[in-house]
Amino acid sequence: MPEFLEVTVDKFTFKVATDRFYTREGVWVLPEADRGRIGLSDFLQQRSGDIAFAEIKPVGTALAIGDEVASIETIKVNVALSAPVNGTLIEVNPAMETAPEAINQDPYGAGWLAVIAPTDWEADRTRLLDPPAYFALMKAEAEAEAKNL
DSSP states (O other): OOOEEEEEETTEEEEEETTSEEOTTSEEEEEETTEEEEEEOHHHHHHHOSEEEEEEOOTTOEEOTTSEEEEEEESSOEEEEEOSSSEEEEEEOTHHHHOTTHHHHOTTTTTOOEEEEESOHHHHHTTSBOHHHHHHHHHHHHHHHHHTO
């Protein structure tokens, strides 16, 4: 189980797992040997709402940073999710076909989306945010949104 940075803004509590890296948009990547597991941050899944559908590109898809790797659909929004690293999609979470709500229930665990084999992890990692940097960005966004409610 990862450790978390946690903040409460208004009536919402947001967690950032400290064992992975993040895009500014809230997609995380967890390094695992020669691959990276990806998913949505707690903030991104809460901001999006209850997830009804998750569509992920098929295994074997070559991805460049910024390419759409998946999309989620909620009652509120449709969100295209960008690949956090360059590489090839090597695994898709089978639960996403029948239980995409796992993203809302366990965004850092059972709600993962896919696994990518990165072509150059060391170079791509420098473009990602470490947990404290993402936490600061996420906290600022959450506080700004709370002021607009």
